[in-house]
Amino acid sequence: MTVKDFIDKLLGRQISSASTAKQRLQLVLAHDRSDLNPELLAQMRREILEVVARYVEIDVEEGDVSLETEDRMTALVANLPIRRSIQQTPEGGTL
């Protein structure tokens, strides 16, 4: 570590490489463990949003679908803010 790096770190201008390493590992392991590459995940995200959007009006920009890992368990976590629900008749048409 050079003096400049050290000063940067002291001033909080640069996050430590250990925490960068941990974040990168957590992300890559979530993908490794679920066997989903980022492209497939993006496709799944689109399709989930499509399905959910049939039932409720969601904020697509704010929506987030991601993989989270804890204790070797990987979960698919979807956080989709709902603007309002779309009322449906049993036949599937919108009221």
Place this chain on the structure above:
Amino acid sequence: MSTTRTILICSGKGGVGKTTTTANLGIALARLGARTVVLDADFGLRNLDLLLGLENRIVFTAQEVLAETCRLEQALVKHKQEPNLALLPAGNPRMLEWLTPKDMKAIVSLLEEQFDYVLIDCPAGIEDGFKNAAAAAREAVVVTTPEVAAVRDADRVIGLLNTQGVTPVQLVLNRVRPKMMSIQEMLSVDDVTDILALPLLGLVFEDEQVIVSTNRGEPLTLGESGSPAAKAYNNIARRLQGEDIPLMDPSEARNGFRARVRQLMQTRLF
């Protein structure tokens, strides 16, 4: 039912210290009085003989034992200074494709008749070599270093061990550099155990004496050397035996003026 502990020593990534760990643990367990055999399952690129200083004494391998061209006793290479330890190479580098999971189970069950510990030195990778080596394992020690590539590969191996029902799977964190950890330029012990979610069997600090000992073909645990790695391996052997030995604390291992100044600056500022 045999009470032998058959332990796979594996890592996924190469060069993280599997073979060094196997050699040192083998000697350490033997010195504690346990009848121990180390089985080199990495016969394509075998090196366990070299680290143990036994490279000139190999005549037969597990293959000849299974083919019944020799008896098991003839193939086992006893360590001169530590007669409780024997080495069995799975094969020699010329025979590339002979070992199958069935062969592995057959040879291990022969070994389990006369040893307390069977340590299997696994090849790097997660392909056939790994699968063969793991076929007879009851428990496993995953060796990794606090580096992203090593941790990622360890994770793959742990996944495979879990599906095979190998248990317990414990972690040895190798080549720990306390100084780099203290300035957060190396993944911490907690980072690695959080990510891999395995119980920690031991920490081994980076130690130049490991290189010296491999040059000589005399594992560190053979001597009375007080080197950090020798202590760590002896502690791991005692923990395997069920003793409750506290883990080393990397923050206490730090010494030197600069590290202490850094520590002081960090505590004041943050």
